[in-house]
Amino acid sequence: MPVESALAEPAAHSEITTGLRDALPFVFSLLLTFTLIGMLGRRHGLDLPSMVVFSGTVMASPLQLTLLETPAHLLNAFGVLVSALSINLRFLVFTLSLKSSFKGSVKSFVPALAVMANAAFTLMSIRKEQGPVSRPYANTVCFALYAAALLGTAAGYGFASLADNGLMEHVSVVIAIFISASLGKMARDRHSLHAQWIAGLAAAASLLWLGDISLMAVLAVTVLTSYAYDRA
Structure with a gap:
């Protein structure tokens, strides 16, 4: 025993x-x-x-x-x-x-x-x-x-x-991006972290260059990049 x-x-x-x-x-x-x-x-x-x-x-x-x-x-x-x-x-x-x-x-x-x-x-x-x-x-x-x-x-x-108030205005949009980013992995679940990083960086770039968060642009970048990554 x-x-x-x-x-x-x-x-x-x-x-x-x-x-x-x-x-x-x-x-x-x-x-x-x-x-x-x-x-x-x-x-x-x-x-x-x-x-x-x-x-x-x-x-x-x-x-x-x-x-x-x-x-x-x-x-x-x-x-x-x-x-x-x-x-x-x-x-x-x-x-x-x-x-x-x-x-x-x-x-x-x-x-x-x-x-x-x-x-x-x-x-x-x-x-x-x-x-x-x-x-x-x-x-x-x-x-x-x-x-x-x-x-x-x-x-x-x-x-x-x-x-500040400016950041808080974007909170709900950013949440939607990170949730939807999980769909962008296009394949195995272990790629979830990869998709989340893409979504976060795309959101930051959108806010920096456009002065606002373009939800469709961020999701498009996430899905396309993740798809290309999974196909590689």
Whole structure:
């Protein structure tokens, strides 16, 4: 029994290290996206606890962007609740599709699955092609990405208090760019970081040279460059 424990400990460390390495590009992407969402929440007058709960329970940047940009008189608590429950039904589908690949009882994976993001599902789906998904690996990717979303929201909210009005006017557009940039990768998910960098640099160049952010120009550059990169 002690021998088995001694062997299991290095294996767990290896799974955690692998999980951190796999999650790192997505952590970067989520930090950027949710920082911008935190800034947008501040601009709309929401308090920090509300924004953290909002990100922690929904974990869907496109829906959050839509809700934050919806006029206040068109929103109500019931509509927000239904939207959140609907979008989170995807995690039930994700869990069912991964269930047979878990190494051990599904119950032991519940904490990780409760905070699973889209990127975590992607990583575990890739991982299961190589063998069973272990609990240390699932915990690492799920909690790392969840923490990135919460940290990004809080950081963006704090930064918004220091940003000038000119920058804040572009927040919602920049969020749309970074979300849409994920579509520009055109192929494997590991290229997501590449697409995010292209979108960010294109947005900065657009603001510098044109004095404004041209959404269509940024998306066109992102898609075309990512397509060329993936075809190379």
